Amino acid sequence: EAGVVQSPRYKIIEKKQPVAFWCNPISGHNTLYWYRQNLGQGPELLIRYENEEAVDDSQLPKDRFSAERLKGVDSTLKIQPAELGDSAVYLCASSPTPGGPEQFFGPGTRLTVL
């Protein structure tokens, strides 16, 4: 069984530039999560999808962040414009049950904003 796929693995951009991250969850997993992980910290939830519906986006900075999950499969997270403080690892995870205790994480995208 293929795991959660994310791309790119690394991204370096200048501040004020846009950036997008892509995630393909495990086949059959209807729940998809985007997390942000700062250095030395645990993952922090940005948004959770059930199929194509965003059911929890309370922690998503909506002035600059947006996400979509068209057709309820893969998902894209976008930042526009990026700020220095956005430098972090962006993790995508999926689970077979909504809010289940076991989530399957992708390798993440390490974003550096210069």
Add this chain to the structure above:
Amino acid sequence: GQSLEQPSEVTAVEGAIVQINCTYQTSGFYGLSWYQQHDGGAPTFLSYNALDGLEETGRFSSFLSRSDSYGYLLLQELQMKDSASYFCAVRSGYSGAGSYQLTFGKGTKLSVIP
């Protein structure tokens, strides 16, 4: 709000036993998960406790005391490959809403030395 406390770093000798504690404060508590993350890697699920007591999975065990809002991860027969960060994560929510979320601690960096 929710808060989790776990030690930031632990060092142990190869072959020994180490315990990583986690205390939490949350509403709508459902259970406690543990994840392992190697440097540059994805968090991977280790265990989940919904009820009081000890759960054993090979060399790893996890314990929960709901009345004390406390849990721990026990690693036995430590190996060098166990050097990683370990995160406790509270699963919380309300069954009536059918929605649960995981909130991660800041992680404990375990170093296994020869």
